[in-house]
Amino acid sequence: NVLVYLTGHGGDGFLKFQDNEEVTSQELADALEQMWQKRRYHEIFFMIDTCQAASMYEKFYSPNILAVASSLVGEDSLSHHVDPAIGVYIIDRYTYYALAFLERVQPDSAQTMGEFLAVCPKRVCISTVGVRKDLFARDPHKVPITDFFGALRPVEIISSDSSINLTLPTDLKRVEEPEIPKKKYAYASQFPTIVKQKIEL
Numbered sequence: 001n002v003l004v005y006l007t008g009h010g011g012d013g014f015l016k017f018q019d020n021e022e023v024t025s026q027e028l029a030d031a032l033e034q035m036w037q038k039r040r041y042h043e044i045f046f047m048i049d050t051c052q053a054a055s056m057y058e059k060f061y062s063p064n065i066l067a068v069a070s071s072l073v074g075e076d077s078l079s080h081h082v083d084p085a086i087g088v089y090i091i092d093r094y095t096y097y098a099l100a101f102l103e104r105v106q107p108d109s110a111q112t113m114g115e116f117l118a119v120c121p122k123r124v125c126i127s128t129v130g131v132r133k134d135l136f137a138r139d140p141h142k143v144p145i146t147d148f149f150g151a152l153r154p155v156e157i158i159s160s161d162s163s164i165n166l167t168l169p170t171d172l173k174r175v176e177e178p179e180i181p182k183k184k185y186a187y188a189s190q191f192p193t194i195v196k197q198k199i200e201l
Helices: 027-038 093-102
Strands: 002-007 008-012 014-017 021-024 044-049 066-071 079-083 088-094 130-132
Touching: 021 027, 044 093, 079 093, 088 093
Parallel strands: 002 044, 044 066
Antiparallel strands: 008 014, 014 021, 066 130, 079 088
16 A cells, blocks of 8 residues: 655646646656556555645546545645744644644554544635545545554564574585686887978989
8 A cells, every 4th residue: 555645836737846846637647557557556545735736636547546635626725833933834734634633543543544534624724625535446434544554564573493504515516617718918019109201302
């Protein structure tokens, strides 16, 4: 399972990086399709927190993708609070409430993805959170949130000792490599000096 989280400045059908590069919704959809064709994922949870964020998942056409966006097309995604020390906003409203929810998730949590999709209602987000689940095969309310967040890979610890014998058998014959004759090198003489002489007639 793959989690994709994007944030930054966005518009209708594009997301900007550092005000220098941008990715379009079609490019993103095609990239996910390539991942699916190459079997790079089983399921994807796509999160995006930008202005007009829902426009970035509208062109998705690959299976097993669950998507959530902080704002619908035509809406701005608003910031939460400012840091007075530096005088700028430091987190957006959707990410703030999503993070508050995720900080309570434990590896054995019973919360579902359906609950996570409702972490930021319009009364606190101000923008309208968009969700796309038509490409996703499972009911989000039956998908454990640990399928995408906070899960631990199962590891089995073996307490029994095991010894490995690294001694080589004594009856192995050494393979003699054929001797390669060394090539002799010699210094080449310098280019001859050409002296131009004036010929008198």
